[in-house]
Amino acid sequence: SRLEETVKKTVDENPVVVYSKTWCSYSSDVKSLFKNLGVQPFVIELDEMGPQGPQLQKVLEELTGQSTVPNVFIGGKHIGGCTDTLKLYHKGELQPLLSDANAK
């Protein structure tokens, strides 16, 4: 579908992509993690796109199996949510992914 193509293009063209909701603290926590690491994620706020927001969330669920926000991609690869990203960070596995994706 058109929306599926949009998501694939977005995650391919940007080193770090976060699908978020503006009022969600888990979304802000993952955005701040990247900022603290000196990385500028490409952020899409699903609650600021009108009816396309829920549609996009549905497409993300079909593409990644994940229906929740935040939904994080690095170097075109699906990473998961906030807890997944933090776990990688604490294991020292996030930084190599960011370098490989030329995110810094």
Added chain:
Amino acid sequence: SRLEETVKKTVDENPVVVYSKTWCSYSSDVKSLFKNLGVQPFVIELDEMGPQGPQLQKVLEELTGQSTVPNVFIGGKHIGGCTDTLKLYHKGELQPLLSDANAK
């Protein structure tokens, strides 16, 4: 107002009260913290009450200055949100509040 009276009655009659949203991870995190401490909070899910949910959230904002979820009360006292409750826990100040409120 009637809703204000309801909130005051709820927080006076229950040792631990959490105003929450079912799909919010910060709300579930604070609910799990209490469960892990052996405390059964009285939980009100604001997103499961129809139009009364946003009205109740507005009343909580007027009573506590806090518009966000989770909104936590212990022993009738307003504690704050998830980060506030976790901070008290890590400083060892949450358990005394719970004992004073006969929450355990």
